[in-house]
Amino acid sequence: MAERPVKPWVKMALELGPVAAFFAGYLRLRDQVFTIGGTEYDGFIVVTAAFIPLMVACTGVLWALTGRLSRMQVATVVLVVVFGGMSVWLNDERFFKMKPTIIYALFAGVLGLGLMRGQSYLASLMGEMLPLRPEGWMILTRRLALFFAGLAVANEAVWRLMSTDAWVNFKTFGLTAALFGFFMAQGGLLRRYGMERDGDA
Incomplete structure (x- = not known):
């Protein structure tokens, strides 16, 4: 639909x-x-x-x-309910702090599985919004899988080694800025492998 x-x-x-x-x-x-x-x-x-x-x-x-x-979006809200609920139920903030790790590791794993099969699951998800040639999708998917894996590692390091204040700031601003910066940095790839939409001049 x-x-x-x-x-x-x-x-x-x-x-x-x-x-x-x-x-x-x-x-x-x-x-x-x-x-x-x-x-x-x-x-x-x-x-x-x-x-x-x-x-x-x-x-x-x-x-x-x-x-x-x-x-x-569905995976994110499910993990929020599961890990947030465990934190509240067990009165232990560690479960909620693990949530970004699980989310980003899951995303990296799914994208990596697709790459192992010679497919870009990212293209299936975003193909209508972002027209790229197949080789462009493979490169972007590989980069994003590695990026998500890096975010998972970073979240683990921050919540385990730093204060709760530092983790909340990292989750609110650091992860958002990192995602924004990643996609901004893909401008060259989008220009190189982009395709004109139907009806474009």
């Missing part, structure tokens, strides 16, 4: 809004401790508990507006 058009700012708000809300909530509650049902929860766990339904709700609204979700 074709994706229904939606204003770019609405889509961006639904995709990035929960992350921004998590960051703002963490800054406000990070030094507080809440007693719920006789158990003490720090601010990180409380904000995580609020982030999970917000992420699910925003993803649901995005699906209702556009009529479709990418596999990456």
Whole structure:
């Protein structure tokens, strides 16, 4: 089913809004401790508990507006529910901190599996939005698989070796900036292997 058009700012708000809300909530509650049902929860766990339904709700609204979700979006929200839920249930922030590692390792593994089979799963996912020749897709897929693997390693290093404040900043700004920078750096590849769309002059 074709994706229904939606204003770019609405889509961006639904995709990035929960992350921004998590960051703002963490800054406000990070030094507080809440007693719920006789158990003490720090601010990180409380904000995580609020982030999970917000992420699910925003993803649901995005699906209702556009009529479709990418596999990456579905995988992300499922892992948020699973690992965020484990952190809240077990009162252990480590599970939620592992989530980006699992997400990026999963993406890298799926793309790598496709490359081993001589296919670009990225082309299947983004082919309509980004017309490239087959060799361009293979190069971009290889680069993105390595990039995702690098992000998985980086997340593990940050959450294991640095403070929670540092990890929250890394997750909110570092990962977003890295993704933006990666795709900006692919300009040369897109120019070299890009194809004109049907109807283009």
